[in-house]
Amino acid sequence: MKALGRGEMGARAAPLVDTSRGGCFSAEMATLARAARLFHTGLPRDGITPAFERLLRDSPPSGILLFRRDFERLDRLAPLVRRLRSLAAPAPLLVSVDEEGGFVSQLAPDVPVAPSARVLGRAASARQVEALGEYTGRVLLAAGVDIDWAPVFDVDAETTNPVIGPRAFSPDPAVVGRLGVAFARGLMAGGVLSCAKHFPGHGETRADSHLVLPRSDTPRERLEARDFPPFHAAVADRVPLVMVSHVHFAAFDAEPVPATLSPVVSRDLLRQAFGFQGCAVTDAMEMKAVSGTYGAGPAARRALEAGCDVLLYGAWTPETEEALRTVAAALEEPAFAARVTQAERRLERLFDQRAAVAGHVGDAPAPQEPPLDLTTLCSRALQLEGDAAAVRAASRARWLVVEPEWSAGPTLASLLAERGWQAEGASWESAAGVVDRHDHVLVAHARRVAPTPEEAALLARAAGRPVSVLVAFGQDAFLRDHPRARLRVSAGDPGEPMRRAVAGRVTGPTV
Numbered sequence: 001m002k003a004l005g006r007g008e009m010g011a012r013a014a015p016l017v018d019t020s021r022g023g024c025f026s027a028e029m030a031t032l033a034r035a036a037r038l039f040h041t042g043l044p045r046d047g048i049t050p051a052f053e054r055l056l057r058d059s060p061p062s063g064i065l066l067f068r069r070d071f072e073r074l075d076r077l078a079p080l081v082r083r084l085r086s087l088a089a090p091a092p093l094l095v096s097v098d099e100e101g102g103f104v105s106q107l108a109p110d111v112p113v114a115p116s117a118r119v120l121g122r123a124a125s126a127r128q129v130e131a132l133g134e135y136t137g138r139v140l141l142a143a144g145v146d147i148d149w150a151p152v153f154d155v156d157a158e159t160t161n162p163v164i165g166p167r168a169f170s171p172d173p174a175v176v177g178r179l180g181v182a183f184a185r186g187l188m189a190g191g192v193l194s195c196a197k198h199f200p201g202h203g204e205t206r207a208d209s210h211l212v213l214p215r216s217d218t219p220r221e222r223l224e225a226r227d228f229p230p231f232h233a234a235v236a237d238r239v240p241l242v243m244v245s246h247v248h249f250a251a252f253d254a255e256p257v258p259a260t261l262s263p264v265v266s267r268d269l270l271r272q273a274f275g276f277q278g279c280a281v282t283d284a285m286e287m288k289a290v291s292g293t294y295g296a297g298p299a300a301r302r303a304l305e306a307g308c309d310v311l312l313y314g315a316w317t318p319e320t321e322e323a324l325r326t327v328a329a330a331l332e333e334p335a336f337a338a339r340v341t342q343a344e345r346r347l348e349r350l351f352d353q354r355a356a357v358a359g360h361v362g363d364a365p366a367p368q369e370p371p372l373d374l375t376t377l378c379s380r381a382l383q384l385e386g387d388a389a390a391v392r393a394a395s396r397a398r399w400l401v402v403e404p405e406w407s408a409g410p411t412l413a414s415l416l417a418e419r420g421w422q423a424e425g426a427s428w429e430s431a432a433g434v435v436d437r438h439d440h441v442l443v444a445h446a447r448r449v450a451p452t453p454e455e456a457a458l459l460a461r462a463a464g465r466p467v468s469v470l471v472a473f474g475q476d477a478f479l480r481d482h483p484r485a486r487l488r489v490s491a492g493d494p495g496e497p498m499r500r501a502v503a504g505r506v507t508g509p510t511v
Helices: 031-036 050-058 074-088 117-123 126-142 173-189 220-226 228-236 263-273 288-294 296-306 318-330 334-361 374-381 388-393 412-418 453-463 477-481 496-507
Strands: 039-042 063-065 094-097 195-199 241-244 279-282 311-313 383-386 398-402 422-426 440-445 467-472 487-490
Touching: 031 050, 031 318, 039 318, 050 074, 074 094, 094 334, 117 126, 117 173, 117 374, 126 173, 126 334, 173 228, 173 334, 195 228, 220 228, 228 241, 241 263, 263 296, 279 311, 279 334, 288 296, 296 311, 296 318, 296 334, 311 318, 374 496, 383 388, 388 467, 388 487, 388 496, 398 412, 412 422, 412 440, 412 496, 440 453, 453 467, 453 477, 467 477, 477 487, 487 496
Parallel strands: 039 063, 039 311, 063 094, 195 241, 241 279, 398 422, 398 440, 440 467, 467 487
Antiparallel strands: 383 487
């Protein structure tokens, strides 16, 4: 990766407007423009349209969320950020990405990224996690990014969780708090703002909040002992942003309302019990946990009334526009306008923090490489069950390797071949017709969700072969369903360093 200095990035050096004269947040602003500052939104699905350009000129949101789909290559990110800032000027923008590493990355494959939190929780020290956070922050800052929606402070409490899983550092709340704070500190040292998510905890759910509203029936005492400690650590360390989850907590709300729309959670719990003074941001408001029940406009209003300061949207859509119009209309009501004034003050402080953390880094270029060997780290994180020696004894046999289509880097079959194995690769789609013809089979599953019934059937057939290896690069709960497999490997990350680590551990030392 080409190192980008402050001069090339350019966008982050732009001065903030004088908020004391109403240039950024003011009750005297036009109502629509004032309402728009409460929004942090992704781009339209078809890019920066003329209508979106007008929005940025006339009523710019306080922030823009960018995904890989918006810039495709990392060298296009900084020019895109400069264009967005130019369109919104003189109003400042906070530009953000969702860069956790592992499964959730906007930087890969252009640069090496941190492995998933599960890998870090198994194998990295707090100092190493902080170093990886600083590396991530410096790469993002050099591209003009101000906020990273990371790290995850959820506890890995449910092995079949379809949303969190490998994104969590550990089932141990103390480990989550320690490493979450370390990564957040690293991001701040690297020049970008960090965010603790998903308050007050999304780790135990079995439903996907992108699709439905998950419900937690856990008693408050259990939540306080397991899920709350990491967020207490985040607040104590002054993490500037907390993202509230779209989860219904029966311990706080009898009615099925997500935490984002619950004053008991977003206001009373977060502000009073936890003492959080920073910005509370919603999880993406188009997620079905919210949008499927409340509608875009009412949900946006309720989230702000509940205590959230920033409405986050993954894309600018007609529903986002509806939400903006609803919030603007509600500003005519004195009680709602007073609540918005509180949010505006917190946003002002956030802009000040953004300037402070970016200025601390100075003109240092983005790092060329991560601060530690990622393959070695991944190898330490691997968990193996079974008879590895029996697998290695079959190294001269002909192996079928079933694996997904990776986004970048070598296949697992090619890495095994590099180490002297006779490895024949097969896709999941083609494996069903050939797996029974091989005595030696390795199957790699690499999604964060449980295998589909068809995938589970293939895994069962593979596990029944004379010598079989099952590798979970994502959710690993399915491994326990196949005790007949000669070797079961929990990896927890889909990146190239982990593939190299798996190849090395399965084959053993080369001679």
